[in-house]
Amino acid sequence: GAGVSQSPSNKVTEKGKDVELRCDPISGHTALYWYRQRLGQGLEFLIYFQGNSAPDKSGLPSDRFSAERTGESVSTLTIQRTQQEDSAVYLCASSLLRDYEQYFGPGTRLTVT
Amino acid sequence: GIQVEQSPPDLILQEGANSTLRCNFSDSVNNLQWFHQNPWGQLINLFYIPSGTKQNGRLSATTVATERYSLLYISSSQTTDSGVYFCAVERYGNKLVFGAGTILRVKS
Numbered sequence: 001g002a003g004v005s006q007s008p009s010n011k012v013t014e015k016g017k018d019v020e021l022r023c024d025p026i027s028g029h030t031a032l033y034w035y036r037q038r039l040g041q042g043l044e045f046l047i048y049f050q051g052n053s054a055p056d057k058s059g060l061p062s063d064r065f066s067a068e069r070t071g072e073s074v075s076t077l078t079i080q081r082t083q084q085e086d087s088a089v090y091l092c093a094s095s096l097l098r099d100y101e102q103y104f105g106p107g108t109r110l111t112v113t
Numbered sequence: 114g115i116q117v118e119q120s121p122p123d124l125i126l127q128e129g130a131n132s133t134l135r136c137n138f139s140d141s142v143n144n145l146q147w148f149h150q151n152p153w154g155q156l157i158n159l160f161y162i163p164s165g166t167k168q169n170g171r172l173s174a175t176t177v178a179t180e181r182y183s184l185l186y187i188s189s190s191q192t193t194d195s196g197v198y199f200c201a202v203e204r205y206g207n208k209l210v211f212g213a214g215t216i217l218r219v220k221s
Binding site: 033041042043045048056058059089091093099100101102103104106107109 | 201203212
């Protein structure tokens with residue numbers, strides 16, 4: 001595709017519910033990344049995929065967070081039993097290869113009430 | 114882990130003025146990117162510049178890798194330049210680490 005796309009653009013959920021966020025990377029990009037941005041702050045790294053394997057999950061904040069990727073395509077980030085502190089914008093990025101320039105999607109704004 | 118510091122944290126400019134934003138990092142890197150986050154939250158790639166100098170229109174950037182800093186120059190600023198400018202670095206096989214950003218406001 002022309003760029004990285006993410007869905008939904010906005011998600012409001014009740015505390016305790018599970019949510020699933022989707023990322024479609026640029027076609028041909030083997031590396032995919034998830035980041036979180038809390039209001040007024042910089043970006044925090046969550047997880048990195050090379051193909052469909054995740055060699056670096058060091059940024060996942062708790063075991064309520066998980067992610068998977070199908071081949072070199074779509075990725076989903078799942079947050080179980082959401083908490084209010086999970087409210088943030090979740091950004092996905094992709095790059096041709098690891099260490100190459102990363103391109104970001106528009107993000108999903110998650111609000112946990 | 115690697116530390117990234119950006120300065121200034123806030124900057125207010127009159128339209129037409131020039132500015133320089135700085136990014137210092139604490140270790141050698143193989144990837145350095147500058148981004149502009151617009152008021153709608155979209156991160157726009159400005160430069161991929163682990164070393165050297167690049168120019169794109171009114172914007173240019175220079176990275177001096179041996180001295181561990183990068184500069185972003187904005188000339189003849191416009192109101193559409195407003196937003197947050199992030200520097201992000203990656204150290205060989207590790208994650209992209211972002212600075213805290215510079216908030217730029219350009220007044221007409």
